[in-house]
Amino acid sequence: IERLEYEIFDIPRPDGIIYLDVPVKHALELLEMNAEEMLEKKKYLTEGKDVVEDSLEYLENSRNAALKLVKAHNDWYHVDCIDGGAMMSKQTIHEKVLSSAQHIISD
Template identity: 30%
Template sequence: MSGKLIVFEGTDGSGKATQAGLLCQHLEREGVPFREIDFPRYGKPSAAMVQEYLNGNLGKRPGDVSAYAASLFFSMDRYASYKQDWGGFYESGGLVVANRYTTSNAVHQASKLPEEERKEYLDWLFDLEYNKLGLPRPDLVLYLDMPTEITERMMRQREQATGTHADIHEQDETYLKNCRANAKEVVKDCGWTVINCASDGVPRTVEDIHAQVYRIVKKLL
């Protein structure tokens, strides 16, 4: 018996963590059992190479590390997470809500490649994680689409408010634009559900976005 896996995806700063958290709060109010997971698992040994990469210790720009190498860093963290944390719950029929997943590699790492090489990479990625590693395929991927100029502004505000430092993905606006352009094709090819998070260049409220999210999720429950 397998459970259900709902994934929130989007470029950096699109509100994935916020919307995943709001959904989990709603599920709790409704009495629906669930597990919430978040990638990468910063601070865990399995995410050490992810942190080396994102901190710029393997290259100061995202393109300094190949799509395939970077993908392996994230894949190993997901595999360890599944084996150590939520796999048993999922396999017993549980509902799992993920902030990022294999889908993040599809958005971020494929964007590093020429367009004609992206399908080959995506086939490799999904075969690696879903077949070779045995990780579950998502039942629903909610792609939060926010214009890059808005996410850039929101990330800079977040940095100032929290005193945190942007990683090499978040610092590179051109890279984020490429990720968003790549994601538009991935979304269509993979059948993800798009949530438009802005209207006429103005961000929608988190409550409005959540209401749309829950209407979609409710059909899966």
């Protein structure tokens, strides 16, 4: 993938990647909470979820792959969005993202 993106397609290599980690259980809860809003935004769907969002296995595999990338690459930054079993506030997540971005900028 790296060769395809950065050499063949000549996509600029990012200085860093910030991964916002939300366990699948919590992501599904958020999807359920926002189902009406999602239906309005995704009028092409008859349900509130698209094919990817509806596959628990796909979501788990995607999260696990991202967590492996975070561990394998020092230019990936992990932002845990859950504390004590609950979603952190937008402000707290913002502060964590900003801190990661500052690390990227200063490196």
